[in-house]
Amino acid sequence: MKGYRLNILAALLIGSVAAHAQNNKSADGIYHNADDFKNQKVAEELGSGDKLQTNRFFGGSQVKVVRDGQRNTLAKDDLFGYRQNGKDYRFYKNGEYQIADTAGFYLYKRNEFTAGRKGQVPQTVYYFSKSATSPLLKLTIGNLNKEYQEETNFRYALMDYFKTDAQLANYDAQLKTYQLKYIYAQHSKPAVAK
Structure with missing residues (x-):
């Protein structure tokens, strides 16, 4: 009976520590x-x-x-x-960028004012970086081609699937991922963790 109580006590203690660690991750x-x-x-x-x-x-x-x-x-x-x-947000050159996705490479977004028909209007603008510490670049087909010159399959897939820069931010609700991230995962060399 003492062994049984000890196992229950140990399980409760481990659960408590795990719950605290999990809470700290989302703090x-x-x-x-x-x-x-x-x-x-x-x-x-x-x-x-x-x-x-x-x-x-x-x-x-x-x-x-x-x-x-x-x-x-x-x-x-x-x-x-x-x-x-x-x-989660990253600081870069005094700007703040919301981290939208980290699979394969980092995808960021933020609201910026752009010229509209009736003055400045807020618009979500996307950026990317190859790693958590590399420079942020505006999410464009041209910038992706420059950054991933060695990833020929990915670059050709970009040309096949995306005709405009705006399409790079399309989100697939069924797959629960950005279409760009899916294309990258399908057509890139295995990524090395950075």
């Missing part, structure tokens, strides 16, 4: 570097009363964290990004 906070992001482990977790001010719309170079009324300022250049409301 809001700041990623200091790309490894923090890859491991889904925020380096500075934000509590329910804490605030993160990123100057998203003005492109400021600093992030402010407010805890218990105390303000701490961090440089965006010294950080990878942050997690807020279940979404």
Whole structure:
């Protein structure tokens, strides 16, 4: 009977530790570097009363964290990004880009103002990078061709499947992935983790 109780106690303890680890993975906070992001482990977790001010719309170079009324300022250049409301973001050249997908290569999106018929209108603009630390480039057929010169099968598939840059952002709800990511997975060499 003691062995049975000990097994139940051990199972509860392991479950409790696993639940805490799982909660920490989804916690809001700041990623200091790309490894923090890859491991889904925020380096500075934000509590329910804490605030993160990123100057998203003005492109400021600093992030402010407010805890218990105390303000701490961090440089965006010294950080990878942050997690807020279940979404991950990367800082790049003082801009903030939502990480939309990481399979094969990184896909980002953000709202930007573009010229419309009646002035400036917000539009979702997509970017990509080959790894978590490589430079961001606008998601265009031309930029993909330049970055993946060695991936001949992928480049030819791009020409077959996508006629405009806007089509690169098409999402397949049935496959639950971007069409571009599916094409990349089907036509690229096996990716090496970076």
